[in-house]
Amino acid sequence: MFGERAAELVRGLHRAADGHLPAFNEDGIRQVLEEMKALYEQNQSDVNEAKSGRSDLIRTIKFRHCSLLRNRRCVVAYLYDRLLRIRALRWEYGSVLPNDLRFHMSAEETEWFNQYKKSLATYMRSLGGEEGLDLTQDMKPPKSLYIEVRCLKDHGEFEIDDGTTILLKKNSQHFLPRWKCEQLIRQGVLEHVLS
Amino acid sequence: MSEAYFPVGPGLGPEENFLSLEDILMSQEKLPGRVEAALPRLAAVLGKGAGAGQSDGIPEGAKVELPLWLAKGLYDNKRRILSVELPKIYKEGWRTVFSADANVVDLHKMGPYYYGFGSQLLNFDNPENPEIAQTILQTFIGRFRRIMDSSQNAYNEDTSALVARLDELERALFRAGQKGLNDFQCWEKGQASQITASSLVQNYRKRKFTDMDG
Numbered sequence: 001m002f003g004e005r006a007a008e009l010v011r012g013l014h015r016a017a018d019g020h021l022p023a024f025n026e027d028g029i030r031q032v033l034e035e036m037k038a039l040y041e042q043n044q045s046d047v048n049e050a051k052s053g054r055s056d057l058i059r060t061i062k063f064r065h066c067s068l069l070r071n072r073r074c075v076v077a078y079l080y081d082r083l084l085r086i087r088a089l090r091w092e093y094g095s096v097l098p099n100d101l102r103f104h105m106s107a108e109e110t111e112w113f114n115q116y117k118k119s120l121a122t123y124m125r126s127l128g129g130e131e132g133l134d135l136t137q138d139m140k141p142p143k144s145l146y147i148e149v150r151c152l153k154d155h156g157e158f159e160i161d162d163g164t165t166i167l168l169k170k171n172s173q174h175f176l177p178r179w180k181c182e183q184l185i186r187q188g189v190l191e192h193v194l195s
Numbered sequence: 196m197s198e199a200y201f202p203v204g205p206g207l208g209p210e211e212n213f214l215s216l217e218d219i220l221m222s223q224e225k226l227p228g229r230v231e232a233a234l235p236r237l238a239a240v241l242g243k244g245a246g247a248g249q250s251d252g253i254p255e256g257a258k259v260e261l262p263l264w265l266a267k268g269l270y271d272n273k274r275r276i277l278s279v280e281l282p283k284i285y286k287e288g289w290r291t292v293f294s295a296d297a298n299v300v301d302l303h304k305m306g307p308y309y310y311g312f313g314s315q316l317l318n319f320d321n322p323e324n325p326e327i328a329q330t331i332l333q334t335f336i337g338r339f340r341r342i343m344d345s346s347q348n349a350y351n352e353d354t355s356a357l358v359a360r361l362d363e364l365e366r367a368l369f370r371a372g373q374k375g376l377n378d379f380q381c382w383e384k385g386q387a388s389q390i391t392a393s394s395l396v397q398n399y400r401k402r403k404f405t406d407m408d409g
Contacts, residue, residue, distance in 0.1 A: 001240060001262065007223045014216045018394055019200030046236075059234050059269075059276050060252075066268030077214045081202060088199035092393035143388045181390075188396040192389050 002039065002067035006032045006074030013078055021085045024106040029075060036071045039064045086113050090120065091136060094183055137182055147178050149190040198394075205364075209317050217363065221308040222263040222315065228279040230257045263315055270319055279319050281327070282306070290330045297337030302362035309362040310335060338365065346372025350380060 009028040016022045043064045050057040086109055089097060095117050105113065125132035155168035158180075166174055173193065184190045206212040211222060235252035241259055253259070261269075261277075269277040283289060284305045293300060302309045313331045317324050338361075345357045346369045354373070358366050381387055 001265075003223075003262070003264070007219070010216050010219045014220060019202075054235075056233065056235055059232060060236055062276070063234060063237060063240075063265070063269065066265055069268070070264050073213060074219055077203075077216055077219055080214050081216055084202060085200055088201075091199035093396065140388050140390060147390075178390075185390045186393050186396070188392040192391070194386065194389055 002035060002064070003070040003074070005035065006071045009078050010074050013081055019085050019088050021082065021089065021101060021104050023104045024082070024109065025078075026106070029078075032071050032075055036068055039068050039071075043068075082109065083112060087116060089113070090117060092186065094136070094187060137179060139182075142178055145178055146175055147181060148173065148175055148193040148195060149181050149185065150193050151189070152191050153189060155184070155189050205311055208314050211315070217308075218311070221311040221363075222267070224263055224306055224308060224312050225260045226263055226266045226279055226282060226316075228259050228261055228266055228277050230255060230259055230276070231274050231278055232276055234276075263312065267315070267318060272320065279321075281316065281321065281323065282312075284309070285313055285316060285327050285330075287323075287326075290326060293330055293334045293337075297334040298341060300334075301360040302338075302365065303360055305362075307363050310364045339368075342369055343372060345369070347376055349373070350376055 005028060009025060009032060012025060012028070013022065043061050046057045046061050046064075050061065086105065089101065090113070093101075097113075102110065120135075124135055127133040127135075150173045151168045151170055154170050158166045158168050160166065160176060160180055166176070168174075168189070181190055181192075185192050202216065203212050203214040205215050205217040205221065211218040230253055233252050233255045237253050238251045241253055241261075266277060266279050270279060306312060310331055313327060316327060321327070342361065342365055345354075349357060354369070358369055361369060378387075
């Protein structure tokens, strides 16, 4: 039956729950495109035959055409859903992705991510007067300017606005400005401690 | 759960959403049918090797099991290429079971997309369509209360027993209920303003630990 590999492509992505981005299934895509090419060529030759008398081939041509449309749908939906996941990464993780995730993206997807980052940055700069507005900050309503954080792993030195540097060593606790820490908390380096 | 990921959801009623992964998987489910006019050169595709009738084609009258997407593509009102039959669970016999007590049925086993697939069946003009539509609707109404109750009351427990017999639509509803419950509990505990690491990071760290152990 045609369209089996295309369905597998979709199934594999659907199984990755919670918006997690699995590795790009280059092989899967290639196999689906090969099947599409074969279907297309078979249809081309059958169309010629149908034109010169064999009208019963029209049903076969329709069958293959349905399969072509199905394969196309699966590939487009696969690529689109991955873009939705990659877009979510910018909001959830930040503009610099860890290496593991970067290896999961195809070259085109990386390019898309870079363009998306740029569009978002341009848009954010255009808001709120001269300084712009960082929409990726304060995703939860802030209760205070300064927050208590605990370090989950060694992260080295960290400079805050008044010039002092803090050493972020595993298990050390600090009282820091919220806007400086938000990124690091989202990335799992710091932990927001509630009093 | 990732809060910035918004996948394309399944379509409503007889319409599918082109980009929805759920709808694609749902339309992969099979449907019994009958070939009304011979399909040359396609015997190998449906696993019907050389037999009586046209060489390497599918003969007229052959019984086939086709995925929904193909059945929809080949079907027309005049049934020139294909006629379709209802799968067992949408037929009279099973419809009576559903109307007796919808809660006991294992909808996950009966094809995990009972509602979605059933709605798609309405695309083929079958004289039983009004009854099928009624049954699907009544089944949902009958089961909904229990799903809503259990999703709103199962906090921090293993819910696998509760969702085992639900179809995919019902599971999505259950998950939505659970999310609401968890968000509310989080707010009640005063954790709503706590900045958290993104779920992707948490999963990544968990996986790293299992790599180190194994």
